[in-house]
């Protein structure tokens with residue numbers, strides 16, 4: 281490689297280095313955890329914030345979007361906790377096991393931590409980091425090794441989060457809902473980190489919701505590592521909502537065993553800048569995974585979905601489907617890469633991104649990629665960008681449906697094509713209702 | 724006052740003139756048939772009446788109950804009682820037929836200041852109407868027209884018409900693509916709706932439909948104008964002689 285010219289550090293990068301230096305001794309975990317942090321920070325420091333010449337971040341230039349580093353959030357006060365208690369309303373119709381984090385810190389008094397159903401264990405990640413927990417030692421940072429700079433930053437500064445273990449064969453009767461509420465009234469940075477280990481043949485639904493208050497420019501960089509053992513069935517829902525000026529980065533790293541059924545759905549209507557990255561690897565045969573999502577954006581919102589789907593083992597099926605509805609000057613980005621390793625024969629992968637532009641000033645960028653090294657595979661990808669179909673709108677209007685309502689029906693249908701894959705009917709209905717509310721707020 | 728009065732209508736699409744001074748008056752209680760060669764502007768007339776935004780009316784007037792509807796959006800025209808059965812009904816994936824029908828009906832009722840129909844009352848009406856049109860109720864569980872055969876789509880148009888009870892219904896080649904049994908069913912559906920205050924414009928290429936829906940007046944449309952008007956016997960003449968005579972006339 282040619283020598284990399286070191287760039288002059290931006291104010292945000294300098295700020296992050298200062299935050300790390302100041303917090304380093306106080307962050308949870310010593311020994312191996314502290315070493316993990318140091319290595320991660322060194323990696324971040326060498327690369328700096330990802331910018332548009334970094335291919336994976338081409339459309340989401342963090343160096344430009346993140347002008348300054350926010351201070352690490354202090355422990356939430358009572359008022360903050362009270363605000364967190366009201367978060368996660370989107371799932372209010374769903375009977376869940378609710379675990380609440382205020383500014384990234386677990387709030388036990390707001391969380392269903394006692395009387396958990398058999399086979400389920402939920403702990404604070406901060407405590408686990410501080411107590412040389414064996415799960416942390418075995419898995420943390422190892423589920424999907426990556427040199428992504430944003431992820432490195434999370435690893436360096438990770439605070440609290442959830443450490444969840446579901447034992448072999450356990451079936452969870454209720455979804456586990458991790459509510460991440462950013463509650464501080466002044467801008468702060470939070471770095472939640474979670475690890476979820478799901479045993480063989482277990483069944484669970486995991487919902488994470490991330491939301492922030494209006495008009496406060498928080499920075500949230502969250503990461504979740506997920507290990508799904510053979511034969512397990514897991515549904516993962518990520519909700520990003522709230523009319524805030526928050527910059528939100530999230531990394532989901534998943535390793536799927538054999539004969540797993542895994543579905544992930546990301547629903548985004550909120551926050552100013554959202555980057556959802558999913559790094560997923562098939563580690564056993566016979567597994568089917570669906571990675572899907574829908575974003576409804578307006579104003580100057582920017583949401584980026586970046587996937588790396590690694591078929592490391594053959595005989596697996598992956599389905600990726602992302603829908604974005606973009607109004608005003610919103611921007612939707614989809615980057616999806618499917619890798620099929622040389623020995624991963626009989627891989628079946630299909631990826632599709634559809635964007636619906638509701639305004640001339642909205643923008644959609646799509647970059648699907650296939651890297652196929654095996655010869656006996658069925659893989660395909662596609663993407664579409666378009667406006668609402670005027671003929672369909674006319675058909676509806678000719679039957680008496682007013683314009684706004686006709687458009688809403690068509691947009692719901694568009695979003696519904698992805699939402700319909702969410703297995704839980706109540707969750708599915710809640711998502712469609714949220715989409716309908718978004719449409720009702722449309723000018 | 725006539726139900727619908729079209730005066731000297733000129734309309735174009737993408738800069739191409741299609742309607743060239745069309746005059747047509749529809750009286751209450753009457754069925755008007757419009758026949759004419761391919762490309763003469765029959766669907767254009769139907770679309771312009773329904774308010775399709777692609778068309779520009781450059782001259783002339785459309786009066787519904789004596790009031791101009793040119794400035795009304797398609798949904799406002801529908802609420803006033805305008806209905807168009809499309810020559811090519813569209814499929815709307817992801818929009819459930821029942822939800823579509825209910826939204827359409829209740830939107831119209833709301834705009835007219837009538838109360839919304841209760842769900843049981845709505846369901847009853849849909850079921851009864853579907854049964855009369857020989858439409859399998861299972862089809863109504865699908866998305867609008869998705870997976871419907873050509874003939875099923877046409878019957879679905881007539882179902883919508885029967886539910887919405889328009890005051891003027893324009894049927895654009897609703898007979899094309901129908902088998903003989905379906906043709907009778909559709910014609911029955913139309914005949915049931917015939918009433919002293921409702922008018923119909925039936926666009927067709929085939930005299931056969933007019934054996935079942937017997938028109939009061941038959942018009943020939945050629946090159947964007949009505950070039951001949953007569954009784955139902957005119958349809959038989961056209962069937963025998965074709966349009967050569969009128970095309971030559973309109974061209975001069």
Ligand SMILES: Nc1ncnc2c1ncn2[C@@H]1O[C@H](COP(=O)(O)OP(=O)(O)OP(=O)(O)O)[C@@H](O)[C@H]1O
Pocket residue numbers: 736737739741759760761762763764765766767768810
């Ligand atoms: N977007 C367009 N741009 C230009 N010309 C158009 C456009 N759409 C339709 N036309 C033309 O308008 C003319 C009238 O079309 P129209 O569909 O009204 O005919 P029609 O009488 O209904 O024919 P048919 O019997 O085949 O259904 C045709 O010559 C057609 O090619």
Ligand SMILES: [Mg+2]
Pocket residue numbers: 765766767810895896
């Ligand atoms: Mg036509």
